Amino acid sequence: MLSLQLLYENKTQFKCQLDDSKIDKNLPSLVRVYVSNLEKNKTSVILDEISSILPCSRVVGCSTSGVMFHGKQYNDKNLIVIEQFNDTKLVSGIIDYRNKTAKQVVQELKEQLNNQTVKAMHFFCGAQWVDIAECIDVFNEELPNIRLTGGIAGGDLSDGDIPFVFESSQIIDTAIVYAGYSNDKLNIFSDANISHEPISGVYSIDEVDGCYLKKIEDVNATDWCFEQFGIEKLEEYHDWQQIAENDELAKFPLILEGHHGVSRFLHYDAQNDLLSLYQMKLPANTKFRVGYVSPTRCVKECHEICLRISKQPVENLFCYSCVFRRLYLENCAEWELKPFENANICGAFMLGEIGWNFDCNELFNGTCVYFGIADREHYIYPDFSVFNDLYRVHTDDDKLVNFVLKKQSLAMTKENQKLLDKLLVQQEKSKQQLYLDSITGLGNTLKYTNDKKEINFDKMCLVQIENFDLLVSRLGQEKYHDLLRIAAKKIKEFLIAVEANDQIKYYILNDSTLFLAGGSLVPKETFIRHVDLMYENFQTIRFEDIKELLINRFIIVNSEKGLLESGILALKECQSLQTHYVDYSQIEFKSKESLEDEENILNVLNYAILSDTIIPYFQGIYDNEHQCINKYEALMRIEDVDGKIYLPYQFMEIAKKYHLYSRLSKRMIEKVFDLFEGSSFEISINLSVYDISYQSVSSYIIDKLSRMKNCNNFVFEILEDESFKDMEILKKFLTDVRKFGVKIAIDDFGIGYSNFMAIAQMAPDYIKIDGSIVRNIMKDDLCKKVLENIVFLGKQLEVKVIAEFVEDNSIQDEVLKHNIQYSQGYYFSTPTPYSSLNLS
Structure with a gap:
């Protein structure tokens, strides 16, 4: 997915910004246009200019009462949002609602969709149709699986103009305009910050006209x-x-x-x-x-939305907010945007907002509706620090x-x-x-932040529910919350009964973690006694008449500064320890410097992904029979803002830790495919368990191969040291790619615990002997024997063998003695960018 957001000034500026982006002007794209206080004739000029530059695009939009661009609000600007997809089909249309019922409008929309499976849809309505709420209700009945976002077109009440909607060059104020995404694999985020609190009993509207x-x-x-x-x-x-x-x-x-x-x-x-x-x-x-x-409700809901949005992929975040909200919430209107400034949030002010609320679409009034979309694993991490200044x-x-x-x-x-x-x-x-968690009634992290201004917390114990994922998957979120509520109550009542202390507070971090924080006036021995009592009584928590139990890990942290941050780090660092009681301060973990190095690499990874500085390097593979290089292996490199090149050992572990690996790998595979499609040279592409198991990557590979005329020059190297949890997934993938003539190699063979039967079932075309074996065959008899056995296995399975890490003439001579077909290493070729290969 490619996207571009900009404030439209003129045709020249628009074209220049497009040229600087990666948007292909000749491919289909969705262009959403939000005009602020603009006349129809001026809007028509803008639409014509956009269509002349993007002739294959679908253009939809509406008039608004203002726009948001990268977190700032404007009353007189025009916002353009362009989205371009590889695998997503776009649908759009316009329906004049004059003299039609809500049911007739929805029926006409269904006919226009023509049974296409649409996952989400922007939906704009001219401001004169008072049946829009009924239309949304009918939509929920007829098309319950489509998530709507959008609203009623806005404008300036004082100028007398009627708000309008448009599709391409057709501008009308009595119509519905829609634009939908057809792709089951799209990730959709939708939420609403309503912020309205009831203060009365229930009344009834008895008569209307x-x-x-x-x-x-x-x-x-x-x-x-x-x-x-x-x-x-x-x-x-x-x-x-x-x-x-x-x-x-x-x-x-x-x-x-x-x-x-x-x-x-x-x-x-x-x-x-x-x-x-x-x-x-x-x-x-x-x-x-x-x-x-309620401004305080606004902040609370915003905080909860931040928590939810950080847990699922979102590439572009957009919001439809009410013009009322901008005006009467004053400083609170900023809170809805501030946590997402780093995500360059954009949006439009409407006269009524449409969004998803409790499993159905709703027409809101005075609400901020969030809508996010992603076709890859990209996450937005809101800035939670903005919630520290709640006095505002x-x-x-x-x-x-x-x-x-x-x-x-x-x-x-x-x-x-x-x-x-x-x-x-x-x-x-x-x-x-x-300040309270709605499930357990315990104080949340906002409460902790507020309390620490009065209590100097310097010690903490985190109670992590180890079987959280298993319980949620078995019971569902609601029943798990019931258990969590009971467990929190048991812990709180037990500790109050044992020893009440105003300097020890209880909080909840998330659905799987509770924590105790102790003030500096509490001796460490007293705090440890608290923790020991909890551990003795709540290492496991059982429930009456319920077979399930909670298995808990206790982690003690001491720190005068960044206590909660240290606790969260401790949760990650202690995952591999085989104990349920850990004093983090007594264990040697990563130094501050190593953590800073990790953060620096994470920044480099994000830069490489956003700036597309993922660079394939290529190392030649020498054919010992024909005495020439006729194959290459593609090796990933990334480049930082200063042009420094990083090798996989510097970033790969962190990429996997922070769920960035699949994005790196997919882009790497895309580039190698593009460079070597139709080449006479054979090219090897490394695939890991992550690539084959992650549907987005594996589906892309199959789709790409199906579009090529000839795939015989591609080889997929499967990493032998990464075991598959589901061997059937691997077998199916290999079967699928072999249909296109792709060859298979087993990489790094000889390390780990090789499953020879599994290797035989995979029937590879090549086995690559791991470099740690090859580079030591001159000085280690065991390595030589392992090499001899791998060569023997290759002959038995009729598989060609490649020796990696051939670094000098003596190793190459030994390779030739064993009649190994191919050699790879610095003796023949160093990894180099494609431009340096000089391939004809």
Whole structure:
């Protein structure tokens, strides 16, 4: 997947930025255009300019009330997002909804899709269609497997223009426009930060007329507002900023019952003296609660989204947010973007947002919807440090309380007093919940961060649930959470009963790890006694009437600085230790310098992936019979920002540790295929267990081979020292690639514990003797005997043998004595870039 985001200025600037990117202008791509406060004729010019430069693209978009680009907000810019895929088919279309029911619109969309399997879809609606909410409900019934994202087109209320949508050059304000991704292997992330808290009992909308609300609780809707909010006079505003600053109704959304926090905002129509909703309607008998927009809830939900998004692949992160949200949340609007600044988050402000919420698509109002997509293993790591300054969100709560107090002074009623009381209670509850884990009720890492300002924590014990993955896979997330909740309660009650201490606090790190933190006033002996008691009683946790149990590992950490960070590092470092009780401070692990080296290599890896500085080098393989180099092995190298070249031994272990290996390998394979397709020279490509087991890589290989006219010059070298958990996967892969004429070699043969039967079943074309054996055959009789046996095995299996690490003439003479067919090593050839091979 390739992508480019930019703020459109003119055709020349657009073309220059495209030329500097890797986007191929002649291949299909999806271009999403978000225009801010722009007229239709000017939008048409931009669309024509884009289409002239990207003639094969699908162009869709809408007008907006502003855009976000790389974490910053703009009221008068136009955002362009270009996406180009290898294996994903793109679908798009436009449907005029005039004189059609919601069901008819969805049916027409289904017909346009023509049974194509679409996984996710951007979905934009002209601002005049009040049946959009019903349309989303019908969509969920008819197309339940497609995740929607998008919303109602936005614009500036004061200029009188009607918000519009468009596909290619067709611009219309009475239509639905969509663009979908057809690829089952795509990773889709979708989430919503709603941030609305209920503060009232349940009310009912009794009578409606289109968008207008006529009666609530059998009372005229406007009169109900006077009573509920203490509003002396309702006024209509025609500017978003005025609405945010002055419209009392915008402070209190209606939270719909049964929709997990989804809300609607009220609008006063002065001409008709009626209440309505913005750009949508609700049916009679709709149940709701009065709510308010809670800044602390906003931060809590943002923190939870950060945790979820870091666990799944995302290449591009986009958000559809509400224009209300930008205006009335003030400094909290920044919190939704700040953790993702490193990911260059972009987005658009809509009049209503569409996204995924609790297993179905929803039409939101006043919400920020996140949408991420990836066709490879790329992860976004949010910046959690932004959550340290939580005091910044309090001012918004204070403003809301002051607003209600002001209104009460104008019209005090019992209902109004209840509203204020519940508002104050709910605000305090929200602030408390911000620091609590919703499953266990224990303090979370935000609570720990807040507590350490008062308590100087210098010791910690992490309790890691060893069989977490097994339990979740067997029981499911919900039942596992039930066990975790019970376990946390047992531990907490036990320790409080044994020895209460205000300087020892209990927290939860994640679903698999709890931790205790002790202050500096607590003697280490006392803290260790706490831990010993826990270990004695909770090394395993059993449950009444439940066969499952939790198996726990206890890791003690001492550190005056970066205590939690040291604890997280200890979890990783102690994985291989065969004990359930570890004092990390008494074990020699990686030095600070080695950790810094690891971080530096990780930075180099990320640079190489993002900048595409993964470089194939090639080493010649000498044909001992024909006395020439007629084969090559491809060897991976990466280059850093300064042009320094790194060898696999410097980065491969870290690449696998941080799940970057498959991305390196796939790009390496792509480049070798492109360089040697149709070549007369045989080329070997190394494949590991990761490559063959990882579907994205193996599927790419099969697809690429199927597109080539001749694949006979390619050899896949399987690393013999990496055992396969599922031999059937390997056998199937070998069967599939051999259909295209590809040869198979066993690499590094002779080290590890060779399974000769497995090797025989693989029926390789080549066996490569590991270099550690070859380089020592002149001075180690055991190595010579091993070499002789491998050569004998090759003859028995009718497999050609390649000797690696042939570094001088004496080793080559010994290789020739044993009639080994091929030699590889510095004596004949050093690894070199393709440009230095001078292949004809």
